[in-house]
Amino acid sequence: MRIAVFSTKPYDRRFLDQANQARHELVYLDPRLTVETAPLAAGFRGICAFVNDKLDREVLQLLRANGTELIALRSAGFNNVDVPEAERLGMTVVRVPAYSPHAVAEHAVALLLSLNRMTFRAYNRVREGNFSLDGLLGFDLYGKTVGVVGTGKIGLIFADIMHGFGCTVLASDPCPPSDARPFVQYVSLDALLAEADIISLHCPLTPETHHLIDAQAIARMKDGVVLINTGRGRVVDTQAVIDALKSGKIGRLGLDVYEEEEQLFFQDLSQRVISDDLFMRLTTFPNVLITGHQAFFTTEALTNIAETTLANISVFEQGSGTLHRVAVDERL
Numbered sequence: 001m002r003i004a005v006f007s008t009k010p011y012d013r014r015f016l017d018q019a020n021q022a023r024h025e026l027v028y029l030d031p032r033l034t035v036e037t038a039p040l041a042a043g044f045r046g047i048c049a050f051v052n053d054k055l056d057r058e059v060l061q062l063l064r065a066n067g068t069e070l071i072a073l074r075s076a077g078f079n080n081v082d083v084p085e086a087e088r089l090g091m092t093v094v095r096v097p098a099y100s101p102h103a104v105a106e107h108a109v110a111l112l113l114s115l116n117r118m119t120f121r122a123y124n125r126v127r128e129g130n131f132s133l134d135g136l137l138g139f140d141l142y143g144k145t146v147g148v149v150g151t152g153k154i155g156l157i158f159a160d161i162m163h164g165f166g167c168t169v170l171a172s173d174p175c176p177p178s179d180a181r182p183f184v185q186y187v188s189l190d191a192l193l194a195e196a197d198i199i200s201l202h203c204p205l206t207p208e209t210h211h212l213i214d215a216q217a218i219a220r221m222k223d224g225v226v227l228i229n230t231g232r233g234r235v236v237d238t239q240a241v242i243d244a245l246k247s248g249k250i251g252r253l254g255l256d257v258y259e260e261e262e263q264l265f266f267q268d269l270s271q272r273v274i275s276d277d278l279f280m281r282l283t284t285f286p287n288v289l290i291t292g293h294q295a296f297f298t299t300e301a302l303t304n305i306a307e308t309t310l311a312n313i314s315v316f317e318q319g320s321g322t323l324h325r326v327a328v329d330e331r332l
Contacts, residue, residue, distance in 0.1 A: 001025070001317045003072065004044040006033040006053050007266065011302060012074075016048075019306035024313055032262070038062040046070035046313060051293070052262040055081040064089045070316050074309045078326050079205040079232065093326040094312040098153060100301035105157035107295035108200050108230045111254030115226060115289050116141065135286065142166035147196030149189065149212070150203030150231065151177055158200055159184050170196055173203075193220040198228070205232035215240040224251035230295045233259035238278045245285050253288045256295045265292045 001024045005012065008028040020026060027044070031037045033053035039062065041047045047068055049055060055063075055071060060082060063071075071086060073095040086093050114120050117138040125132065146162045148155045151173045159169045163183050171180075172189040180186070189212075193199070199221070203209050213227070214237040221227075227250055229236055238259055244250040258264065260276055274280055282288050296305075308324065315321035 001046055001070075001313055002027065002044050003046045003048050003070075003313060004029055004041040005048040006031065006037070006041075007050040009266065012050075015302040015306040016310070019303070019310045023310065024317075033059065035059050035062065039066065041068055042066040044068060046072055046316070048072045048074055048309060048313075049080075050266075051075045051077055051080060052266060053080060054262070055086070057082050057085045060085050060089055060091065064091055070094070070313065072309050072312050072316075073326075074305050077204065077232065081326070083326055092316060092323075094316065094324050095326050096305050096308040096312075097324050099296065099304040099308065100298055101153035101157050103298040103301040104154045104202075104230050104295040105161060107256060107291070108154075108158050108202075108228050108254075109161050111228050111230070111256065111289055111291070112141075112198065112200070112226065115228075115252040115254050115287070120289055121286065141198075144168070144197040145170060145195055147172070147192040147199040148184070149173075149192065149199065149201045151180065151184070152202065152204075154230075155200075155202035156181060156184075158202060162198075167198075189217075190220060193217055194222070196225065197222060198226040200228040201231045201235055203231055203235060205234050209235050211235070211237040211240075213237060213241070215243065218244045218249055221249065223249060225249070226252040226254070228254040230256040233257040233261050238282070242278065242281055245282075245288065251287065253282075253285070255282075255288070255290045257293055258282075258290070261293060 003024055003026050005026055005028050008030055013028055016026060029040055033049050035058050038059050041063055049071060069091060071091060071093045076096055078095055081093055083093055118136040122136055142165060144167050146167045146169050148159050148171045151171050159181055163169055169184045170192045171184045171186050172192045176186050212235050218240055241250060245253060258279060312324055315323045
């Protein structure tokens with residue numbers, strides 16, 4: 001089966017080729033999938049897309065008119081796809097429901113540890129011969145209250161790790177999982193925001209969670225709270241977070257996602273002027289640590305993503321087997 005693979009990076013080619021074993025004809029395309037680049041998929045029965053590819057109504061209609069039947073997402077999230085429109089057009093959307101929840105949970109912990117002890121600032125200081133400790137003061141994680149918003153597989157693993165540090169773990173989830181940990185106390189979101197010293201976001205992006213962390217939510221938090229987001233960028237209102245950083249309400253902020261990341265992440269912009277004023281404002285704070293959507297980026301995760309993506313394509317082509325299809329009413 002011929003597949004147009006959008007947003008291709010060298011590591012995508014490496015892991016997809018290893019998993020493919022020449023079963024399918026994969027045509028790698030560097031650009032993001034947008035209305036401007038959709039014509040590149042003309043004649044391909046399937047396309048493979050990533051998190052920042054745009055699959056809205058207009059793009060889907062162009063793809064379908066040019067013969068595309070399958071949209072294979074090499075990601076768990078699918079908020080970038082107009083799933084009802086895809087279904088109306090008779091297109092099948094598949095995804096990778098779980099690739100390595102440990103990778104994302106561990107990266108959230110890495111952000112927290114780095115922010116707490118300011119290791120990223122200390123590293124730069126020592127390289128410059130500056131051994132001053134001013135501005136590097138942290139706190140013991142032991143005994144702190146950690147709030148986990150969203151307890152899917154990633155959220156539960158993050159909770160496990162924080163429990164291992166000796167933290168009290170609170171969680172907020174409209175549908176607590178059947179394998180919820182006995183040490184996790186489920187509370188309302190308002191209670192979590194008010195009681196947690198550290199808040200980590202692991203919820204999907206839905207209409208209900210868009211800007212879940214806004215000015216009103218931040219006002220309910222403790223002064224100096226640590227906020228970590230490795231979920232979806234638009235769960236957080238960036239302007240509200242900037243205001244809270246300026247006032248000191250948020251003491252430390254760790255982000256692996258950003259609400260306007262589509263124009264930034266997964267590319268080298270070091271020789272360009274970045275025009276996103278909100279993002280650039282975030283980079284000026286000494287207590288903010290941003291990584292470019294790399295929480296998933298481990299050997300194990302990329303292997304699982306490639307294998308599941310290729311398996312989805314094979315099942316679609318053969319008409320039998322387990323297909324990880326996205327339904328209109330599905331929620332992560």
